Every structure is written in structure tokens, then in C-alpha cells.
Amino acid sequence: MSAPPEQPEHPQAEPPATEPSQPEHDLLVITGLSGAGRSTTAHVLEDLGWYVVDNLPPQMLGPLAQLAAQASGAVPKVAVVLDVRGRGFSADLAAALAEVRVRRSILFLEASDAVLVRRFESVRRPHPLQEEGRILDGIETERELLRDLRAAADVVIDTSDLNVHQLAASVTRAFGEAEATRLRLTLLSFGFKYGLPTDADHVVDVRFLPNPHWVPELRPLTGRDDPVSSYVLGQDGAEEFLDRYAAALQPVIAGYQREHRRYATVAIGCTGGKHRSVAMTEALTARLQALADERADGEHPGPVLRVAHRDLGRE
Structure with missing residues (x-):
């Protein structure tokens, strides 16, 4: 069925309100x-x-x-x-x-x-x-x-x-x-050997860092423990990566907020999801929170950050 010829708009008594203020109502x-x-x-x-x-x-x-x-x-x-x-x-x-x-x-x-x-x-x-x-x-x-x-x-x-x-x-x-309109951003650690998270919007691979699994005293610990976190963050390139990636996420977060997206997930992976990805997820969250606190105001609040460790505790 073909579309009919364009019809003139129906005359309006007044222009529509495009940026209304929120009324008081029940x-x-x-x-x-x-x-x-x-x-x-x-x-x-x-x-x-x-x-x-x-x-x-x-x-x-x-x-x-x-x-x-x-x-x-x-x-x-x-x-x-x-x-x-x-x-x-x-x-x-x-x-x-x-x-x-x-x-x-x-x-x-x-x-x-x-x-x-x-x-x-x-x-x-x-x-x-x-x-x-x-x-x-x-x-x-x-x-x-x-x-x-x-x-x-x-x-x-x-x-x-x-x-x-x-x-x-x-x-x-x-x-x-x-x-209610703030972006909920989840920072999710995971292990590549267990598969990619199906709901990830961004995937980061931190297997470029040395694996604490091969350090005997660190193997039974996790990325939440200070010795593992210090070991991972002390490696060449770790802090630089976190700084640059946190900065790279800023226009992405701003775009999500302009588009009124409610949820997004950044997944950070290592081999087993126990050491490197956990430590880097915790550190990246801290950086993003600091940037959000620095830039947020009453009219443009920053995202709500949530940390999750999908594969922590797996054998």
C-alpha cells in the first residue's frame, strides 16, 4: 500500500511544550x-x-x-x-x-x-x-x-x-x-577460560600483566587481598593502563547518559578471574568514582558504580 500525499499539519492553537518542567502531581x-x-x-x-x-x-x-x-x-x-x-x-x-x-x-x-x-x-x-x-x-x-x-x-x-x-x-x-535516570555502570571481573560475559558492553583483557598464580605465596589469595593488588598494580603498564582507560571511558559514559541508557557493563578479564582481573576491576572502579565525584553536579550526577566478580571462588 503506497503512502498518501503529504498532508499539511493540523493547525494548533499553541506550540507544544518540548522542555516542560516537572509538574506536582499524585x-x-x-x-x-x-x-x-x-x-x-x-x-x-x-x-x-x-x-x-x-x-x-x-x-x-x-x-x-x-x-x-x-x-x-x-x-x-x-x-x-x-x-x-x-x-x-x-x-x-x-x-x-x-x-x-x-x-x-x-x-x-x-x-x-x-x-x-x-x-x-x-x-x-x-x-x-x-x-x-x-x-x-x-x-x-x-x-x-x-x-x-x-x-x-x-x-x-x-x-x-x-x-x-x-x-x-x-x-x-x-x-x-x-x-532514577542515572546510569548504572557495572565493573565485572571474569576469567576467559569460563567464557565471555554475555551482557558485557565493553571487554578488557588484562592478561598482558604477569600472573600472580605463578607466585606461590600469592596463589591462594585473590585480587581483593593487598599483596595481590600491590603485585598487580606494581607491574609495568598497570597504572598507565588504568589511567588511560578510565579517561577513555569518560566520553562513553557521557554518551550513555545523553542517550538515557540505564545500564552498562564493563568486563575485565584475566585467565581465571581470580587475581589480575579482580585487582584491576577494583582499581578501575576507584578511578572512575574519583572522576565522577570530581565532575558531578546537581544537574548532571555521575553514574552509579557497582563492582561484581563473576568467577571469584571458582576452582
């Missing part, structure tokens, strides 16, 4: 045009720690808000995704919102007609309101039904020019708390 209502990104938004909010209810009938909004208020903090952030399922949707939602007795905010998602048509055609699904007409007929009907709701929205995001990652970034900026 309940967030997510609505907007079909195909504008409600499902993606719901998934992002779940990742940010919200309790998300999808496709809730408007009549259930008041009881849900009351239950959330009575939960005494057990469900601190509730988001509800509401979509058009009938022509009475707008009136039903307006009545339901009037009955809500807690602080609430409305997030409205929209896009241009041409973009929405392409999205529906790409998934080969009809618009929920097009009936026997064209996709554009359904879009126009939905715009009219939601006109008053859009005007009442606290946050409006136009997704016409956004991919899923850019939409996720917009939602995160609007509704994410700093701690």
Missing part, C-alpha cells in the same frame, strides 16, 4: 492521538519507577486515584494511559477528571497527520475511529474529540520528529527523578 494522565507514542511513554515511565495502568476506562479514574491516595506511599507515582474507545470518551474523561480529588497532571501526545498516517500504514492497522473511512478520517475525528483535553493538558509533546529514543528522553526530562 496522578499522571497520559492521553493523546492514537499512534503518537502512548505505549512508548508508558514503558519509559515504568522504567522510571511509575506504577502504570494502561487502557483504563475513564469511569475508573476516580476510584483508582482514591486507592492510590489511600496507599500511604506504597504506590507513590501512578500514571494512567487513556485512549479513545468511543465517541463519548472526551465527555466521560472530563467528568472523571472533575471527580478526582488528588493533584493530577495531563500529558498529551500528538503528531502531524502525515506522520500518523505513515505510522498506521507501517504496522498495517486501522485507526480506531476510522470505521469505513480513511485513516485521515479517523485522525480528524480523534483530534476533534480531544481538542478540549489538549487545551487543558499540563504537558504537550509533539512526536512528529521524534524517534522512540528521543521521545523517551523527552518523557524522562519531564517526569524522571535524577536518581
Whole structure:
């Protein structure tokens, strides 16, 4: 099926808010045009720690808000995704919102007609309101039904020019708390003889350093013990490697944070995962933490660092 000619964007009464400040709320209502990104938004909010209810009938909004208020903090952030399922949707939602007795905010998602048509055609699904007409007929009907709701929205995001990652970034900026959006960076030691970690984003080989396994008094110890750590870090090239690799990771970490990645793993390997990789992982973590503390500020906190030793304790 070929795409229809480009349609002019539907006129808007006001420009969409692209960098909203986070509203005060106990309940967030997510609505907007079909195909504008409600499902993606719901998934992002779940990742940010919200309790998300999808496709809730408007009549259930008041009881849900009351239950959330009575939960005494057990469900601190509730988001509800509401979509058009009938022509009475707008009136039903307006009545339901009037009955809500807690602080609430409305997030409205929209896009241009041409973009929405392409999205529906790409998934080969009809618009929920097009009936026997064209996709554009359904879009126009939905715009009219939601006109008053859009005007009442606290946050409006136009997704016409956004991919899923850019939409996720917009939602995160609007509704994410700093701690929930920080990168979780795991520094993982491992032994090559047991295989590569399947979840590693970066793999580092420290087998260029002499192996403490061949030093009798160090063999029963691990990289967490001071004698082994001092032996490994005292080898030629060890400290230089740590300094340079920690510096090389800085633009990577910054890029992950700009792209709103939540998790990443740096795997440091030696032969058995007991001596060199453990000592180097501990030392690299200390360097990265020092750099993060030095550069972090209230607006751009550094990553949360976690150390794990996958093969420590294996025979």
C-alpha cells in the first residue's frame, strides 16, 4: 500500500511544550492521538519507577486515584494511559477528571497527520475511529474529540520528529527523578577460560600483566587481598593502563547518559578471574568514582558504580 500525499499539519492553537518542567502531581494522565507514542511513554515511565495502568476506562479514574491516595506511599507515582474507545470518551474523561480529588497532571501526545498516517500504514492497522473511512478520517475525528483535553493538558509533546529514543528522553526530562535516570555502570571481573560475559558492553583483557598464580605465596589469595593488588598494580603498564582507560571511558559514559541508557557493563578479564582481573576491576572502579565525584553536579550526577566478580571462588 503506497503512502498518501503529504498532508499539511493540523493547525494548533499553541506550540507544544518540548522542555516542560516537572509538574506536582499524585496522578499522571497520559492521553493523546492514537499512534503518537502512548505505549512508548508508558514503558519509559515504568522504567522510571511509575506504577502504570494502561487502557483504563475513564469511569475508573476516580476510584483508582482514591486507592492510590489511600496507599500511604506504597504506590507513590501512578500514571494512567487513556485512549479513545468511543465517541463519548472526551465527555466521560472530563467528568472523571472533575471527580478526582488528588493533584493530577495531563500529558498529551500528538503528531502531524502525515506522520500518523505513515505510522498506521507501517504496522498495517486501522485507526480506531476510522470505521469505513480513511485513516485521515479517523485522525480528524480523534483530534476533534480531544481538542478540549489538549487545551487543558499540563504537558504537550509533539512526536512528529521524534524517534522512540528521543521521545523517551523527552518523557524522562519531564517526569524522571535524577536518581532514577542515572546510569548504572557495572565493573565485572571474569576469567576467559569460563567464557565471555554475555551482557558485557565493553571487554578488557588484562592478561598482558604477569600472573600472580605463578607466585606461590600469592596463589591462594585473590585480587581483593593487598599483596595481590600491590603485585598487580606494581607491574609495568598497570597504572598507565588504568589511567588511560578510565579517561577513555569518560566520553562513553557521557554518551550513555545523553542517550538515557540505564545500564552498562564493563568486563575485565584475566585467565581465571581470580587475581589480575579482580585487582584491576577494583582499581578501575576507584578511578572512575574519583572522576565522577570530581565532575558531578546537581544537574548532571555521575553514574552509579557497582563492582561484581563473576568467577571469584571458582576452582
